[in-house]
Amino acid sequence: MGKTYLLRALVEQLGGFYFGATAATEAESLRQFGAALADHTGSPVPFSFATWDDAISYLFGLAGPRQTDAPLLVVIDEFPYLAKTAPELPSLIQRETDRFQAEESWMRLLLCGSAMSVMGGLLASTAPLRGRAQMELVVRPFGYRAAATFWGVADAPALAARLHAVVGGTPAYRRQFLGDDVPRSLAEFDDWICRTVLSPFSPLFREARYLLAEEADIRDTALYHSVLAAVAQGNTTRGGIASYIGRKSVDISHPLHVLEDSHLLAREADIFRAGKSQYRITEPLINFYEAVMRPAWARLESGQAAEVWAQSAERFAAQVAGPHFEAVCREYLLGPGRSLLGSALGEVGCGVVTDPAARRQIQVDVAVVEPGSGGRKPAVHLLGEAKWGTVMGLSQLERLARARELLAGRGMDTGRCGLACFSAAGFSDALRGEAARDDGVLLIGLDELYGGAVPAPPR
CATH class of the missing domain: 1.10.10.10 (Winged helix-like DNA-binding domain superfamily/Winged helix DNA-binding domain)
Structure with a gap:
């Protein structure tokens, strides 16, 4: 995601000490840390710490009274590698943090790592560092629109959608992994995926x-x-x-x-x-x-x-591109498509509406529901269906209308509920005609999802 890039740029801009841990034994990691710290302080010889207790105590000692008003920035990258061989590290940092907080700390310590479960566990209920962190930042992948811009395919929505369904929004996959090997058009996508993701000689393969x-x-x-x-x-x-x-x-x-x-x-x-x-x-x-x-x-x-x-064409459409397209449509409503909801607030998600009369279940891929509060009933603002490889017609619209009717029968407020059809393959003439006649029906394709004009909110 570029965490190390961001941290190195921060240290370069503000000064400070950066240490990037590696997969190593405790003794080797301690030697590497001592050498890096000695280099930072200008010591002609590496520091030799017997234990991590000594190393952490010395590190925090550097943040004592300083000649400048700027605090000492310390970045420890890939912290899970250290915590794996030295489980006492979080407790040692807690001890020093508590001690220096009482004396007005001049240190700003950033711990970073790729193992989400380990980093999240540092601040869990019984963890030593619980309550000590001033910030918890998860560096997330690019959203689907930003990813399209980053890969240089924002003007080709059909290609951008397929790329994002395979490699997502991880920045490193384009440059560090593939050396800027990017398909220039949809016609090149098949050859591109065979020589990159599906090739045993590609870094993305494993x-x-x-x-x-x-x-x-x-x-x-x-x-x-x-x-x-x-x-x-x-x-x-x-x-x-x-x-x-x-x-x-x-x-x-x-x-x-x-x-x-x-x-x-x-x-x-x-x-x-x-x-x-x-x-x-x-x-x-x-x-x-x-x-x-x-x-x-x-x-x-x-x-x-x-x-x-x-x-794998059918498997890719049904198990990869289809579910991914549904998630992108929900992301659209949380971002650029938010204006479709007007001033309404609500939870964006998906769900199933049971139709007892027809003995079937209606899958709603995109829904916006505002929970009820006080004496107000829950309100449904939008019901949508998303299709990746199917040209949508009136049958999909009728299914959504039936779901709206059933939800109204369950006591939910559907008075201002619009119906939205999301499709990567297009819409039938009959559906387009119905949307033109009914202001409460929205048709949203790849062009709208990837930066086209946002349709007017349903009335």
């Missing part, structure tokens, strides 16, 4: 595996890959995941929690049914790996990328 392996709390990677594969295959409920991997629901609680803490899996509550939820893989490259690459791994390793990709 990146999804490495993302999982770098999380310290993940030990049985086979189990975690199976859980992710279940979600990628469309088994998004706890019961569905358990059934897919052949375990009981209670047996997968731990891996689900670890994947959530690692920000690799997100549990999204059903916006219409309390207590119901489904899981979604948050990292597009992992979802692509589990859905397309992992089932054909041996063939890909033997160089059959073109054949595998040619046979």
Whole structure:
């Protein structure tokens, strides 16, 4: 995501001490830290610390009375590597932090790491550093619009959507991993994906595996890959995941929690049914790996990328691009499409509306619901359906209208509820005609999602 880039730029701008940890033993890490600290202070010889207790005490001692008004900036990057071999480090930092706070600290300490579960655990309820942090910042990937601009494909929405469904918004994938190898048009996308993501000679080929392996709390990677594969295959409920991997629901609680803490899996509550939820893989490259690459791994390793990709069109559309497009449509409403809701506030999500008369369930891909408060009923502001590879017609609109009717029957306020059709493949003439006649119907395609004029809010 560029965390190290940002931290190095900060130290370069403001001065201070930067230490980038590596995967090493405790003794070697301590030597590396002593050498870096000696270089920072101008010592002609490396410092030799017997323990991390000595090293941390000396480090904080540098932040004593200073000649300038600027505090000492200290950055420790990839902190999980150190914490793994020296679990006492957070407690040592807590001790020194508490001591210096009582004397007006002149230190600003930034701890950074890629292992989300470890970094999040530093501030957990029983952790030594609980309550000591003044800031917790998660450096997130680019949103889908910023990613399109970064890859230079903002003027080609169909290409941008496919790129984002595969590599997401991670900046390093373009430059550090692929050396600026970017498809220039949609016609080049197939060749590009075969020579990059699906090629065993590309750094991206095994990146999804490495993302999982770098999380310290993940030990049985086979189990975690199976859980992710279940979600990628469309088994998004706890019961569905358990059934897919052949375990009981209670047996997968731990891996689900670890994947959530690692920000690799997100549990999204059903916006219409309390207590119901489904899981979604948050990292597009992992979802692509589990859905397309992992089932054909041996063939890909033997160089059959073109054949595998040619046979994966339906799987890519159904398990990768389709669910990703739904998530992008919800992101659109949280950002550039927010004006569609006017002044209304509400939770953006998805959910299922049960139709008892027809004995079916209506999946609503995009919904905006404002919870009720006091004597006010919950209000539904928008219901939407998203289709990746299907030209949308009146049947989708009728399904949304039926969902609105059912929600009104359950006591929800649907008086100002608009209906939205999101499609990457376009809309039928009949649907366009209906939208032209009905101000409450919105048609949103890739052009609108990627920077076109935002449609007028439904009235």
